[in-house]
Amino acid sequence: MDNKLNTQGKLTHVDQTGQASMVDVSAKTPTTRRAVATGFVSMTLSTLALIKDNNVAKGDVLATARIAGIQGAKKCPSLIPLCHPLMLSKVGLDFTIDDANSRINIRCECKLVGNTGVEMEALTGVSVAALTIFDMCKAADPNMIIGDIKVLIKEGGKTGEWKRTDT
16 A cells, blocks of 8 residues: 655655645545554454353443543554544444454444545544554463454545455
8 A cells, every 4th residue: 555645746744844744634625534454353262152152251341442432533643643633523433243364353334524634533533453463362271362453444535435356
């Protein structure tokens, strides 16, 4: 995938002197913006069964991961230095149990009306949800793998709709 480039073919988070810089979005027209990101946590079948049966010692894994993912998306600018603080209008986290691959698929959708996109918030939501699943289940399965975190859809702004084509 290409680096995020502006119309002059330069990275957008670097100023004229090569220093990291927060992009000025004040002149952008507010539009409805939406992003969807996904990822997964793979684990043993026995750990997956513990989650499905709600028998993990720390509690309800998916309910906790959902709240954590929502909080993570809302806290994105506290974690990623050049992200803008955003007034998110929607953060949704969904989990799909994939028995065939012994994993939990995670999907995060973020939405707002504003001057900048919400890809980083969606990615952070997936990441924090995955980390929460790992944290809650690591005693049972320290070999879990977090993987394939990526943006699937980006909508809004002057570039309009973008969809991942390599999935």
